[in-house]
Amino acid sequence: MPTLTRRAMICSAACGFAAPAALGQSSAFAAAAARARQMDQLHSLTIVQDGRTVIEDVRRGPSAATPVNVKSVSKSVVSALTGAAIDRGHLPGLGATLGDLAPGLIPPGADPRVTAITVENLLTLQAGLERTSGRNYGAWVNSGNWVAYALSREMVAEPGAVMLYSTGTTHVMGAVLTEVTGRSLLSLARDWLGDPLDIDVPSWARDPQGYYLGGNEMALSPRALARFGEMYRLGGRWQGRQVLPAAWVRDSFTARTRSRWSGLGYGLGWFLGEADGTAYALARGYGGQVVAVVPDRALTVVITSDPTRPARSEGYFGDLQALLERDIIPSAPRA
Structure with a gap:
């Protein structure tokens, strides 16, 4: 089973999260963005290349700064x-x-x-x-x-x-x-991820005993998801701060089992695949919520979609996987 290699990357000033000029129309990813726009379930596509946002295209739903239900990306x-x-x-x-x-x-x-x-x-x-x-x-x-x-x-x-x-x-x-x-999952998420990444983590559903739902229904904005993915791409670091141990990121991106539906490997809460000779990690949520991390291409991809419609491996998620594997990853140079 594949293991994603760790690369020591240095984030550029502000990590490139200013609004991209012309939504990356001149970038190598313009064709992929055009294909994504034809998908009626897709709400937004964000592509961060080498620490700079080159595509931020919101087609439906709220703005890229607004938290949305990320479903099982919560895992x-x-x-x-x-x-x-x-x-x-x-x-x-x-x-x-x-x-x-x-x-x-x-x-x-x-x-x-x-x-x-x-x-x-x-x-x-x-x-x-x-x-x-x-x-x-x-x-x-x-x-x-x-x-x-x-x-x-x-x-x-x-x-x-x-x-x-x-x-x-x-x-x-x-x-x-x-x-x-002795702390709620919400408190931990805000303290251990929200603060160092400077992202908003709204409250979400709790069970009858008061435990916050683990594994579903969290809300994060596409820009927050991009920072989360970039932190993993950079070996657990964000703007000079070690948010997660580098060894944890390596362990998370090491396949221990495999999904019988998608055929993708699975590590510690991340699906794992390979395209164009390059390993990638995938956080995946119902409806087509995606955070893809491709360290060897210095690439993070975020997709948000209609959270009320299914996205099966043989349907819409399969289309998203093809977009990632055939159009986006091959368009990125090796880091």
Whole structure:
């Protein structure tokens, strides 16, 4: 499975986040932008090349500075917060188990193997529990205790054996972060990501016990998403500050499993693919919300889309993946 290489990049003044001239019409990405405009689900396309915004094209929806629902891109945010928690000593590492970290979250009657589920299992969606996404999502969010419901599902695989895409799994990770730090996921996101990146992190949905939903429904603007992606591209740094450990970024971009739907690898909250001989990492949300990080091309791409319409691998998301792999990545020179 591919691993994205780390490159030491230096961000240019203000990291190029001033409004781009003429929306990059003279850039190598103009043709890709024109093709993106033909997609009726797409709301905005942002391309940051070598620290400079070369495309910022908002076709529908609010401005590039307005937070929008990023759906399951939230899973990559929860992963980032987990890396920050490990760096700060709140978690001992990826091998720490639910039984050690937050035994009070485990409901009576849960499969005994639940206690051995690790942080790594949660972030890689390999908890082994029956999924709470897809057709099971409604029953889960209508339950009286989202954490207990997720952890009381049938164990359909051994922990660490297979990827089972499930928002409930990432929600459990978010609840663990709250338990070990004594702080809400919102507070952590604002402190550990919002402040150093200078981005707005609005409040979002909470479960009946008050835990902020981990893995869905967060809102970030396209410009905030671009800074989040650029921070990862730069090995966890932003404007001279180490926001996340470089080793965490490398681990996040190392595939540990694979999606049976898209065929993409999956690391710590990031899908992983390859195009034009270059590895890339992808945060992906329902409807076609995308943050793509391509370190070897000094490239970050953000796409926001209609969050109410599906984006399946054989449909709209497949179109977005083709846009990225065939049009955008090959247009960027190797860094």
